[in-house]
Amino acid sequence: MASNYEHNENTGIQRRLTKQRKIILEELSNLTSHPTADELYQIVRQRMPNISLGTVYRNLDFLAEQGQIARIEYSGSQMRFDAFLDPHQHVRCVKCGAVGDVFNGVKLPKVANMDVPGFTVTGARVEYDGICEQCASQNKQN
Amino acid sequence: MASNYEHNENTGIQRRLTKQRKIILEELSNLTSHPTADELYQIVRQRMPNISLGTVYRNLDFLAEQGQIARIEYSGSQMRFDAFLDPHQHVRCVKCGAVGDVFNGVKLPKVANMDVPGFTVTGARVEYDGICEQCASQNKQN
């Protein structure tokens, strides 16, 4: 039953499992919608009305740092978060920004030895663009 | 001397090739650095001190809309612009955000017929992460 938060070996800083952190992780885990910080804030608020948006941001940062959740930094848009960690890729609706999972995506080859003048390439990812069902049906949604 | 305006067939709106627009496109074309709007603003200012940042943004938007330049909307970072239109991909330095060109990148297969529940996939792109030479040598630059 040991806590995950007892000690960070690197920094020596003791991390605490606060109610807020617990609820944020719980609620994110219940979602498949890849919410933004603010969207998750609205949800968490229902269980904990006084929580602040800053706390949500801070904990999402922390959890991403710990590798417990993943940041989805999709091109030119707001940051989104995902508690599902199995390797997969993402599509984004170019109309509304909704993000979906792609499990049968393109497999990228090893990229570490690529010859790119001026850069040492360390990684790569594929981003898909698309239209979500909702936007496809309602042909003029934002 | 041809008239200095363009007629947009789609909108019927008459567009003007202003000094500002001309210089913005010229200076961007001279750069291989994929500048941000503000970086380009600083450069254009040397030729036209009274130009405003808003004008740079407005014209970059316009030029991108017309397909004369490309927007580089790299994950979770500031927008950058590129006047070089031949198909290529980009690396971004994870330390300083600098963007470089990748010409020998992964070729993505056609993606339009992918089966992704809830989405119609229309396109895809590869984003590379890396470290630029400068950051690699000075091991503690931002």
Added chain:
DNA sequence: AACTTATTAGTAATAATTATCTGTGTTAAC
């Protein structure tokens, strides 16, 4: 229970971008 200090709520600050507004220069119509 007392103590230490990481974390919180609340708020202010920052950064990037977009919108507004008024004046000006070009263009098209007379």
Added chain:
DNA sequence: GTTAACACAGATAATTATTACTAATAAGTT
């Protein structure tokens, strides 16, 4: 050539997403 229409400029204000600051609180240890 005048004039009316209007795209665009510069200046500035507003917005949006995110981060920083601070005093009070509470998690985890002793």
